[in-house]
Amino acid sequence: MSKHIRLKGGAVTFQHIDSPVGRLLLASGEDGLRLIEFQAPWHPVAMDGDWREGDNGVLLETRKQLSEYFDGIRQEFDLPLAPHGTPFQLQCWHTLALIRWGETWSYGQMAQHMGQPTATRAVGAANGRNPLPIVLPCHRVIGADGSLTGFGGGLPTKEFLLNLEGALPRRVPIDDLFAV
Numbered sequence: 001m002s003k004h005i006r007l008k009g010g011a012v013t014f015q016h017i018d019s020p021v022g023r024l025l026l027a028s029g030e031d032g033l034r035l036i037e038f039q040a041p042w043h044p045v046a047m048d049g050d051w052r053e054g055d056n057g058v059l060l061e062t063r064k065q066l067s068e069y070f071d072g073i074r075q076e077f078d079l080p081l082a083p084h085g086t087p088f089q090l091q092c093w094h095t096l097a098l099i100r101w102g103e104t105w106s107y108g109q110m111a112q113h114m115g116q117p118t119a120t121r122a123v124g125a126a127n128g129r130n131p132l133p134i135v136l137p138c139h140r141v142i143g144a145d146g147s148l149t150g151f152g153g154g155l156p157t158k159e160f161l162l163n164l165e166g167a168l169p170r171r172v173p174i175d176d177l178f179a180v
Helices: 057-070 087-096 107-113 120-128 155-164
Strands: 012-017 024-029 032-037 051-053
Touching: 012 032, 012 057, 024 057, 032 057, 087 107, 087 120, 107 120
Parallel strands: 012 051
Antiparallel strands: 012 024, 024 032
């Protein structure tokens, strides 16, 4: 079985951009933004014959809003989103949009909010397939004990995003605590 994901549903316009968390692949279809992919994704998308490098209004607006986000200006995204997935995955991804800037939820809290309290592992698996990280903020979902757990962009990226949003306590080196 291929590790690559295929985006279905017609022509896809894509481009790569540089960001503070590395190079990102952005892709949109006629229905809206379909993909934000990190440089070394766990489940890379397979680019096929329907993919064309280029630009359009959705990608232009996505670049603008991501830039504002990384500059600490934008806390919510307002983009036409078109993620493709199973009904359960779509429910999870819709729920991610409810987690506000600077907040974190556990996987259990997310499952509870969805009305499926025993689906914690399934929520984690769906979040792992989130095609629109950052915009649908799966980085805001953490372990029940407060630990940073799996993230398609890597844990350093998750930590960077949560620090950008002020969702993690600032770490002070122990020597600084005892400085006179």
